[in-house]
Amino acid sequence: MTITANAGKSEALGFELENTFQFGGFSLNTSVGYLDSEIKRIDPGTQGVAVGDTPALTPDWTVNVGPQYQFVLPNGDMITMRADYSYRSTMFGQSVNNELNKLDARDLLNFSIRYENLANNWSATLYGDNVWNEKYDVGRLDQAFSGFTEVILNNDRSEFGLKFNKRF
Numbered sequence: 001m002t003i004t005a006n007a008g009k010s011e012a013l014g015f016e017l018e019n020t021f022q023f024g025g026f027s028l029n030t031s032v033g034y035l036d037s038e039i040k041r042i043d044p045g046t047q048g049v050a051v052g053d054t055p056a057l058t059p060d061w062t063v064n065v066g067p068q069y070q071f072v073l074p075n076g077d078m079i080t081m082r083a084d085y086s087y088r089s090t091m092f093g094q095s096v097n098n099e100l101n102k103l104d105a106r107d108l109l110n111f112s113i114r115y116e117n118l119a120n121n122w123s124a125t126l127y128g129d130n131v132w133n134e135k136y137d138v139g140r141l142d143q144a145f146s147g148f149t150e151v152i153l154n155n156d157r158s159e160f161g162l163k164f165n166k167r168f
Helices: none
Strands: 002-005 008-023 025-044 060-072 078-088 106-117 122-129 137-143 148-155 159-166
Touching: none
Parallel strands: none
Antiparallel strands: 002 008, 008 025, 025 060, 060 078, 078 106, 106 122, 122 159, 137 148
């Protein structure tokens, strides 16, 4: 696969595998992606970017795992328990690869436990998002001419709560 960038051309080789396994009330969703991408050619006059640099925001590895278990109670109500884990390896915030615009790898974990009262059309969900309170950069732009690096952080700190839904 070839990706055309404004500074030249880059080439990428990769794969993505997705799988859903289900047995009774248990299911497991997984995905693994690998991307080996680098800039192969640079247009004349381009500054900063070098052959062999990685295009912006292209991690080598991404992994997602989501186990879920759902069971029906004797009265017909349902309980669903789920966890979601995701991983993204290091990557660069821009195609000029240097340590100032390198984004560290990150791991995220979410969970939920949902109770559904089918007869009365309501549900309650206990949840946790970003359980480990992971603080990570979603972007980095090295402003070499200004002497600083702009860092764009995630705003999704740990959140725990209870959601209630009612269908009318």
